[in-house]
Amino acid sequence: MIVFRSVCKTYKLGLLKKTTLAVDDLSISIPTGSVFGLVGPNGAGKSTTIRMLLNLIRPDRGEVLIDDSSVSDGSFLRDVGYLPENPYLYDHLTLRELLQFAGRSCGLSATVIAQRTQELTEQTGIAHALKRRLRTFSKGMRQRAGLCFALLHDPSLVILDEPMSGLDPLGRKMVCDLILDLKQQGKTVFFCSHILSDTERLCDQIAILHQGRLVHEFDSDDLAEFRSGERCLEDEFVAAVGQDTVQKEMPS
Amino acid sequence: MAGQRSKWLWLLIVLLLPVYAQLHTGSWAQRAELRQSQSVGFLVPSQFSRVLACGYKGLLADYQFLRILTFFGDRSLNQQPPTAEDWDYFRDSIDVITDLDPWFYDPYVLTEGLLTWDAGRIEEANALLAKGVRYRTNDWRLPYYIGFNNFFFLKDHAAGAEYIMKAARLPGSPSYLPTLAARLAYYGGKSQTAVLFLKQMLAENSDERLARRLQLRLLALERAAQIEDALQCFRHDQQRDVVKLSELVSSGYLESLPEDPYGGRWGILKNGRVFSTSKFVEKKKTDVE
Amino acid sequence: MMQRVWALALVTCKEGIRDRSLYGIFLFALFVLGLNIAVAGFFMRDLGKVTVDMNLAALSFAGLLLVFFIAINLMAKDIDKKTIHLVLSKPFSRGEYIWGKYVGLLLVILFAQAVLLLFSCATIASVHAMYPNYFAGFSWLVFFVAVFFVYLQQALLCAIVVFFSAITSTSFITLIFSMASYIVGISLEEVVFYLRSQAATQEVVASAALQRTLEVVSWLVPNFAAFDLKLEAAHGLALDWTRLGVTCGYGVMYIVILLLLASLIFKRREFN
Ligand SMILES: Nc1ncnc2c1ncn2[C@@H]1O[C@H](COP(=O)(O)OP(=O)(O)OP(=O)(O)O)[C@@H](O)[C@H]1O
Ligand SMILES: [Mg+2]
Numbered sequence: 147m148i149v150f151r152s153v154c155k156t157y158k159l160g161l162l163k164k165t166t167l168a169v170d171d172l173s174i175s176i177p178t179g180s181v182f183g184l185v186g187p188n189g190a191g192k193s194t195t196i197r198m199l200l201n202l203i204r205p206d207r208g209e210v211l212i213d214d215s216s217v218s219d220g221s222f223l224r225d226v227g228y229l230p231e232n233p234y235l236y237d238h239l240t241l242r243e244l245l246q247f248a249g250r251s252c253g254l255s256a257t258v259i260a261q262r263t264q265e266l267t268e269q270t271g272i273a274h275a276l277k278r279r280l281r282t283f284s285k286g287m288r289q290r291a292g293l294c295f296a297l298l299h300d301p302s303l304v305i306l307d308e309p310m311s312g313l314d315p316l317g318r319k320m321v322c323d324l325i326l327d328l329k330q331q332g333k334t335v336f337f338c339s340h341i342l343s344d345t346e347r348l349c350d351q352i353a354i355l356h357q358g359r360l361v362h363e364f365d366s367d368d369l370a371e372f373r374s375g376e377r378c379l380e381d382e383f384v385a386a387v388g389q390d391t392v393q394k395e396m397p398s
Numbered sequence: 399m400a401g402q403r404s405k406w407l408w409l410l411i412v413l414l415l416p417v418y419a420q421l422h423t424g425s426w427a428q429r430a431e432l433r434q435s436q437s438v439g440f441l442v443p444s445q446f447s448r449v450l451a452c453g454y455k456g457l458l459a460d461y462q463f464l465r466i467l468t469f470f471g472d473r474s475l476n477q478q479p480p481t482a483e484d485w486d487y488f489r490d491s492i493d494v495i496t497d498l499d500p501w502f503y504d505p506y507v508l509t510e511g512l513l514t515w516d517a518g519r520i521e522e523a524n525a526l527l528a529k530g531v532r533y534r535t536n537d538w539r540l541p542y543y544i545g546f547n548n549f550f551f552l553k554d555h556a557a558g559a560e561y562i563m564k565a566a567r568l569p570g571s572p573s574y575l576p577t578l579a580a581r582l583a584y585y586g587g588k589s590q591t592a593v594l595f596l597k598q599m600l601a602e603n604s605d606e607r608l609a610r611r612l613q614l615r616l617l618a619l620e621r622a623a624q625i626e627d628a629l630q631c632f633r634h635d636q637q638r639d640v641v642k643l644s645e646l647v648s649s650g651y652l653e654s655l656p657e658d659p660y661g662g663r664w665g666i667l668k669n670g671r672v673f674s675t676s677k678f679v680e681k682k683k684t685d686v687e
Numbered sequence: 688m689m690q691r692v693w694a695l696a697l698v699t700c701k702e703g704i705r706d707r708s709l710y711g712i713f714l715f716a717l718f719v720l721g722l723n724i725a726v727a728g729f730f731m732r733d734l735g736k737v738t739v740d741m742n743l744a745a746l747s748f749a750g751l752l753l754v755f756f757i758a759i760n761l762m763a764k765d766i767d768k769k770t771i772h773l774v775l776s777k778p779f780s781r782g783e784y785i786w787g788k789y790v791g792l793l794l795v796i797l798f799a800q801a802v803l804l805l806f807s808c809a810t811i812a813s814v815h816a817m818y819p820n821y822f823a824g825f826s827w828l829v830f831f832v833a834v835f836f837v838y839l840q841q842a843l844l845c846a847i848v849v850f851f852s853a854i855t856s857t858s859f860i861t862l863i864f865s866m867a868s869y870i871v872g873i874s875l876e877e878v879v880f881y882l883r884s885q886a887a888t889q890e891v892v893a894s895a896a897l898q899r900t901l902e903v904v905s906w907l908v909p910n911f912a913a914f915d916l917k918l919e920a921a922h923g924l925a926l927d928w929t930r931l932g933v934t935c936g937y938g939v940m941y942i943v944i945l946l947l948l949a950s951l952i953f954k955r956r957e958f959n
Contacts, residue, residue, distance in 0.1 A: 157959065194959070200776055203957040220780060228776035234768040236698060238705035243698070250694035251777040279705075295773060305776075445881055449874040453747070456740040456917050464729060501922040503733045 148176040148199065148303075148336065153208035155194055155358075168194040169205070170358040176336065176351060178213075181329050183345040184338035186355035187387055192338040193231055195355070196307050199336065200228055212303070224252065227301035231308045233292030237281040241272065241291055244280060245298055252299035259298070266294040270320060285312040293324070304328055306337035310344065322348060346372045346379045354386050362386045434476060441490055444497035451498065459499035463508075466491045470512065485517045492526055500533040510543045520551045531564075538568035542575070577615050614659050618674070621656040625664060625672045628652050640666070691779055692787040699791025703761050704798055712752045716803050719745035720810045727814050735822035736921040738814045742807045743833055743917045746800060750841040751869070753799055755862060758792045758848050763858030771958055782950035785849060789946055792845045800838055807834075824923035832931065833920035839938050840914040844869055846942040846949075847909075853949040853956070872911035875904060909941045 155169040169191040176182045184192050197203045198210055201217045212222045235244055242263065249259030267273040270290040275283065283291060289312050296304065309325075310318045318341070325348050328335050339345050345352060349369060354362040362382065364372075371377045442450065451458040466488060473480050480488070492505045492513075506527055513523040524547055530540040545561030548554040566575035625643065628651040632640055636649075643664050646652045658664060662676025703709070723741040730737050765771045765788075774784060811830070815822050847868050851861040879901055886898075913934045919926060 197772075197959060200772075202772060202775060203959050220778075223776065223778040226776060228772070230769060230772045230776075232769075233773060234770050235773065236702050236770060238702050239698060243701065247694050247698045248777060251691045251774075251779060253690060292773075296776070445877075449877045449881075452870060453873040453911065453915050453917070454744055456736070456921050457744045460730075460737050460740055464726075467729065499736075499918055499921070501918060501924065502736060504730055507732060 149211040150174045151209050153205040179332045180350040181335040183349035183352045190355040191358040225302045227296035227304045229292045229296040229306045235280045242276045248295045248298045303334045342379050356387050444494045455498045459495045462495045506530045520547050538565040538571035541565040617659045622672050691783050695787025696790035700794035703795035712749050716745045716749040734818045735825040739921040747837045754844045762852035781953045785950040789849050826923040830920045833916035836914045836916050843909050846945045850945050850949040853953040872908040876912040
């Protein structure tokens, strides 16, 4: 169970007291074992939300809880896999060394690491590049390597920041299958994406974030309607985001 | 198109190269002229250079030393006799170098080689060497140089003997040093010091042949010292100097005149000091002195 | 915990060793060593001293380059390029991150110094063979002890780099601060003792404020001059083992305290 309880985050830009409100009074709760999708325009605060969930940054107000304990104690990390947006991996390591590092830091044994490495790289389609240095990887290959890095220790909570960005159509399908796989294994998946059709297909729960605020939430009933074609997520998205922009502009 | 442009670039480079070559030789020639006309080099005082060295004091000392070497090398190559100013620069450089690394031996050798014989600045050389003596506590050569300077240049036998004795006490010093020191001490009128020095040398010495020689010298010096003591008493009691040494025996200050183990005859110098015609040198001795 | 620290250290070390700039630093050091062989003949007697001087200077200067460029780069790249997000999403505590990185930097420097030491020994041995009469004061033991202290000095500097990387956000500021710390630390002793001797002879009475400032600075910045055994090694002077022990302990204590402070500060830091 992941709970955001009226979370706010403001970035301070330099010494000039200029601030950006990135996340404003966000409250969500995500049950264990479900797939949650966060969508929203660029700069909506999706990555910020994810960083708060990983305790990389701290909320100004409110709290983030995983299974009823605050994320700030860090103990939940053992069971978390994270793919950052635009993952930048170490330049001079080979993929195998990177995955070895991922396994060792989670306390896996060498045989388990080797086995998982083989499985995951085959699944993500970069088994051929295991011996290559990461600096020679293309954007999509890096994305795949990042996925392997996140999933290596078989975590029960998977957090993916734009997992499809930079991937070819086959890669997109691979990610979708991967997420469905994880769902089937009863894992919790928290991801954000700009590809609404995939989000719609994969998720049990979707939230639209706009200018740091939660403007709309869809539960599994709404999603069923989307899938049956009665409603369209795209239209709802445009409506929610466009409406909000108008609202915001009025008072100022 | 691109090929055309890079052709022009190559042409430009080929045209510029001779100009560069011209300027290069010109610049080096200018520098050479400048270095000749420069009377003295630039020197950072040691309290600053020790800080500026940033932990590379030894290396900076090496560099400074190379500079001073080339400076005087240039001078002699161009047959320019160093001026007083040059010698000041030399002394200050060595001072800075030995402040940076007081254990560095080469600057002391250079000082002894140039500042004494060429510049005639014995006191300054001795002052620099004295710094070396303070740090290179196990090196007999530096006190030996100072002793030599005192003895040879300054005619200060007492000080010279003191330094040579100091050198003789240090490990690795040649075996002739103690006898040389003792003799110098004798001529400097300090027989008693020389006796003490030899006793100490004997106590520390394990070499048979050296011990025999030292004992002989010690005996002679002890006897000379004995006569000197008697002379002193005589002078004290009678308020005058003896005319002949036998007077000491006849008036009871000595039971008998001791024999010089080197076989010489005792005499008195005008200044009241005791000497022996043997000069405390064994007849067969071939030591370099 | 040790396993995680070690894993991160290994990754950092590999990342550092495979960096191209390492070869540049190697080339520089080898150039100095070659220069040593060329220049040795210019000196009259103390060839051993000059050789040791140049070798230790090459080792320690290469170490400085290593710390100021490779170590700072290794620390900064993690934060600049957000690789740290990947690392901290694994079960690393912030303290473990700091220690892992630090051990990794130590390994990089150890590796580079070991390679250079090999070359350095070869240089000394060959100059020794060329001019066997002028190595009276030379002692391998003192030389190796001096090399160890050069390494310790760089370990200290690494701790300073890690500390400043933990509290500042740009590598340039880290570079400036750690360079400044080094320069202050290496020259502080000389200035303090100079002022003291001046005060004793009453030639220049340094203001009380200046003296107090220096006193404070001497607590904050490690006295790098204490780790400088270049002169001792150059002349094969006798080593005072208790002094070395105290210096060693002083350095290790400083490193531990500084890194603990760094991890405290790092805990409060945000990575966005
Ligand atoms: N390091 C930072 N310093 C200051 N402001 C930031 C920083 N990172 C993000 N912001 C601001 O916070 C807001 C939210 O940014 P965030 O990266 O969370 O957006 P996002 O939803 O992930 O966008 P995208 O879809 O482009 O990835 C934006 O207005 C952005 O300008
Ligand atoms: Mg984002």
